[in-house]
Amino acid sequence: MPLPLYLLAVAVFAMGTSEFMLAGLLPDIAASLDVPVGTAGLLTSAFAVGMIAGAPLMAGLARRWPARSSLLAFVLVFAGAHAVSALTTGFVVLLVARMAAALANAGFLAVALTTAATLVAAEQKGRALSVLLAGTTVATIVGVPGGAVLGALLGWRAAFWAIALLCLPAAAGVVKGIPARTVEDAQAGPAGPGLRTEIGRLARPRLLLVMLLGALVNGATFGTFTFLAPIVTDTAGLAAPWVSVVLVLFGLGSFLGVTLAGRLSDHRPGLVIAVGGPLLLLGWIALATLAAHPGALFVLVFAQGALSFALGGTLIARVLYEAAGAPTMGGSYATAALNIGAAGGPVLAAATLGPGRGALGPVWASGFLIAIALILALPLLRTTTPGADV
Template identity: 80%
Template sequence: MPLPLYLLAVAVFAMGTSEFMLAGLVPDIAATFDVSVGAAGLLTSTFALGMICGAPLMAALARWWPVRASLLCFVLVFAVAHVVGALTTSFAVLLITRVIAALANAGFLAVALSTAATLVASDQKGRALAVLLSGTTVATIAGVPGGAVLGTVLSWRATFWAIALLCLPAAFGVMKGIPARVGKTARDTPAGSSLRIEIAQLAMPRLVLVMLLGALVNAATFATFTFLAPIVTDTAGMGELWVSVVLVLFGIGSFLGVTLAGRLSDQRPGLVIAVGGPLLLLGWFALATLATQPVALLLLVFVQGTLSFALGSTLIARVLYEAAGAPTMGGSYATAALNIGAAGGPAVAAATLGANANDLGPAWVSGFLVAVALLIALPLRRFIAPRVGQAIR
């Protein structure tokens, strides 16, 4: 894989740490601002909503800009938003900074995904996506648990400062490592690839279908991931520092899942869906049932991290394939699919907190969302994931 892909993954690591870190900080943020845990958890949904709206908007604005300049601008805005978030004493201001950070993250990821697709052969988009998403999975292994420890030892504000500092080497890597002429802008696309034509790609049934499935699987992932902290401490009765251990296990599993999917999603996407989907469904229901047992919880978190990211990244790779007719906007469609799920999952899961399911409501929500995805995907598996070289009309 080309070196620029790995440099982009470094920036994705910094941004992924910010996107996921709230999973270990929700209780402390709720206490600081005197709001409910459910309300604090919606900071994740707010961030994701900003990315949903920001992905197509920022991609449309940046399609005429040089790729390196766009990426650098997005990283710097992201850093400033975290400085303000670390300083604020207002929950409303914190929400606003999360939206601004999300817009910057969305713009960066949309441009990076579109660029990644141009850096590799046409049949290696899944592997390129795996490299980029490795930044996210390393964030769940090191960045997010590290932020949870930092938040436990110092405060959640310290983690925001740490994210701002992480953006500096990411910006340096973009500035020095990304060639001035890399990827595609609107000037580089065929005359017929106007913004209107690229947006019209969203009328393609197969593209819409894989975006929907990717959103459902990611919603299931975030529904439980966002509320892992109370599951660990309240349901399983483990200490606060165990939250970091659980996040590390989830991160290691997600890295393994992305790596495996990177090798299979280009050539055998249907196999990943047919095997990984049912296993993921069983895993969520097992977690909802066995989370009171610490050993079972630790094992299942690792397994679910692996399966969630293997299946999710495979579906997002399919989005990039189906959006080949949108060379400057395709990355934003993949980003939107990811974050529709990241917004919807925690929002639905938050509604179950305090109900009869208590802290395990999110796990049941995850299982339900995967079940819906499978009911759609399995009968249409050959349509949404044709073998290489197989044309389906």
């Protein structure tokens, strides 16, 4: 894989760390800015909304810019938003900065996904995507625990400064590693398809269905991931420090899954879905049944991380294939699918929690989402050609 892909993954790592680390910092943020924890939780919602709306909006605004210019602008805005966040003493300013960071994150990821697909051969989009998504999985392994430790030792503002500083080498990598004009830029020129034509690709049933499947799988993933802490402490009866261990196990599994899927998603996507989908469903059922046993919990969390990202990464790669006629907007469709799932899954999972219900409702909700995805995916397993198959 080309070096620029790994440089883009550094920025994805910084952005993924920012997105996930906030949950552990909310109590300190609330106390520092003198707002209730529930109000501070709006920072997470604002980021999710910004990611969903920002992907197509930012990609549409930047579609006539060179990819390098777009990526550099987005990563610098992201860094600036975190610097403002670290300096502010007002919650409203922090909320606005968080939304700005989400828009920049969504725009960067949308352009990066499309750019990554143009830096490799046409039949290697899945492998290119796996490199970018590896940045997200490494964030769950290293970035999120690191942000939590930094926040605990030096305060939540230090974590925001760290993200801002981490964006600087990522920006240098974009300048150094991304060509001044890519194939994507040429396709976006006067001879390329217009914005209306690219948006018109959304009328294709296969594209919409693959986006829906990606959203369902990602919703299942983050539905349980968001509520792993009470499963570890309440259901399994482990001490609080074990939460970090379980999160790292999930991240390690995710990294393994997205890496292996990158080898198969271009040429054998049907195999990944046909085998990985049922195994993922069985894994959620097993986790809901055996989570009280720490040994089983550790193994299943690792396995579910691997299967979730293998299946989800494969489906998101298929979005890029199905959106081949939308050279500048295809990445935004993939980004939107990812974030609709990331935002909707925890909402559904939260609805299963309540007095007397225990902590395993989110796991059953994840299984339910995967069952729906498998039913919808059945018609798509009939073809296996790289350019047409899911």
